[in-house]
Amino acid sequence: MEIAEHEKQIFEKAGVRFNIASPKQLGEVLFDKLQLDPKAKKTKTGQYQTGEDVLLALALKSDIVQDILNFRQLQKLKSTYVDALPQLLNNKSQRVHTCFNQAVASTGRLSSTNPNLQNIPIKTERGREVRKAFVARDENHVIVAADYSQIELRLVAEISGDPAMREAFIQGLDIHTATAAKVYGVQLDDVTSDMRRNAKAVNFGIIYGQSAFGLSQNLGIPRREAAEIIEQYFIQYPGIKSYMNNTIAFAQENGYVETLLKRRRYLRDINSQNATIRGFAERNGINAPIQGSAADMIKIAMIHIHNDIKEKGLKGKMTMQVHDELVFDVPKDEVEDFKELIEFRMKNAIKTEVPIVVEIGIGKNWLEAH
DNA sequence: TCTCTCACG
DNA sequence: ACGTACGTGAGAGAC
Numbered sequence A: 001m002e003i004a005e006h007e008k009q010i011f012e013k014a015g016v017r018f019n020i021a022s023p024k025q026l027g028e029v030l031f032d033k034l035q036l037d038p039k040a041k042k043t044k045t046g047q048y049q050t051g052e053d054v055l056l057a058l059a060l061k062s063d064i065v066q067d068i069l070n071f072r073q074l075q076k077l078k079s080t081y082v083d084a085l086p087q088l089l090n091n092k093s094q095r096v097h098t099c100f101n102q103a104v105a106s107t108g109r110l111s112s113t114n115p116n117l118q119n120i121p122i123k124t125e126r127g128r129e130v131r132k133a134f135v136a137r138d139e140n141h142v143i144v145a146a147d148y149s150q151i152e153l154r155l156v157a158e159i160s161g162d163p164a165m166r167e168a169f170i171q172g173l174d175i176h177t178a179t180a181a182k183v184y185g186v187q188l189d190d191v192t193s194d195m196r197r198n199a200k201a202v203n204f205g206i207i208y209g210q211s212a213f214g215l216s217q218n219l220g221i222p223r224r225e226a227a228e229i230i231e232q233y234f235i236q237y238p239g240i241k242s243y244m245n246n247t248i249a250f251a252q253e254n255g256y257v258e259t260l261l262k263r264r265r266y267l268r269d270i271n272s273q274n275a276t277i278r279g280f281a282e283r284n285g286i287n288a289p290i291q292g293s294a295a296d297m298i299k300i301a302m303i304h305i306h307n308d309i310k311e312k313g314l315k316g317k318m319t320m321q322v323h324d325e326l327v328f329d330v331p332k333d334e335v336e337d338f339k340e341l342i343e344f345r346m347k348n349a350i351k352t353e354v355p356i357v358v359e360i361g362i363g364k365n366w367l368e369a370h
Numbered sequence B: 001t002c003t004c005t006c007a008c009g
Numbered sequence C: 001a002c003g004t005a006c007g008t009g010a011g012a013g014a015c
Helices: A002-014 A023-033 A052-057 A064-082 A125-131 A151-160 A163-170 A175-184 A193-208 A212-219 A223-236 A238-254 A275-312 A332-347
Strands: A099-101 A111-113 A141-148 A256-258 A264-266 A317-321 A325-331 A358-363
Touching: A002 A064, A052 A064, A064 A125, A141 A275, A141 A332, A151 A163, A151 A193, A151 A238, A151 A275, A163 A175, A163 A238, A175 A193, A175 A223, A193 A212, A193 A223, A193 A275, A212 A223, A223 A238, A238 A256, A238 A275, A256 A275, A264 A275, A275 A317, A275 A325, A275 A332, A325 A332, A332 A358
Parallel strands: none
Antiparallel strands: A099 A111, A141 A325, A141 A358, A256 A264, A317 A325
16 A cells, blocks of 8 residues: 555654654664754654755755655544544444534634534545545436635725725636735736736735745745835725724724624734733734634525525525535535525625625536636 | 644635 | 744555
8 A cells, every 4th residue: 555655764864763643762772863953843742843845945955855755644534534434324324423512613603523524635636536425316307506706805805995806806807816916026928827826825914914924934935025015005005005094003903893784803912011922913803804704604605595495495405515605505506596595695695895606516526616 | 731843724 | 942824634654
């Protein structure tokens, strides 16, 4: 088996047998025995850090690193999904039935347990094989998957009112390309893939309150370059800068922030004397209205879709929610009805000035439906 | 039971 | 001088 092959390679290259799944043992092999990094960082409990980003930085020094990363990826897929999911099949239905928790996440998102169906793999080739296992109930049904496109950035544009970002969405531009053109001061047609990649990282980082340091780490660029990108970003999108300042000021005054539908997140540390602790509260404050408004929107859509299905006497079912996506199991002859009502309800859940875009796919399994 | 790591949005 | 990107859940190891 492939995992065993990587294990064998790792033992040969390390010159010692050990438990690769133990971060403690792995750290000692990499940094004490093999001395791959004399300045290796440790966790607060004194172990060496061996996370993916740390290992990737070591990849040039030893080819053991790639084996470890492959071993980790395959082990994760096997233990968390391939071995675990069949155990959770319900006897009667022969299906997995997740539990959606409505009062866990502090932003208003749902969470999912037993099993968690909100973290089914999609990013890697091997992971996508797992997603293929989620199939329609029979040959007469299909999976319908409906995704909000760039929902959090659209809500940043909506909530902040930033003219340039709103305009980009109104014109139907690719937001990362549009951002790259602005930040680098070039025409849309002259945006390179590197420029777009950097702009995409900034767009996401902004939603989380990322610093120049964080962006430089993420992109592997000098901190000064990251700082310049962020500076240009706020010059081009001044409304986003003021959203961030205004939101923090509101939180300092009121002790909470709120979403479009007035869901509150309280921030007890927003006025802390400790800059690190205060920083966490500030980033929570910037992010919560965005993430939480997206959660409000999809929840409203879910209620309307549920009512529509009932009123129209449709047989298809809404089966899953994954933060910006809804998944349905639908009889083939109801597909057109479903597509129409899903798109309408998702687009119009909350009245916005920024256009909301929904992408709908169909397939015999969840992967195909994307 | 806690820590580390990693799967997703 | 300091730490440095938000929200989750689960498996494995260590204690």
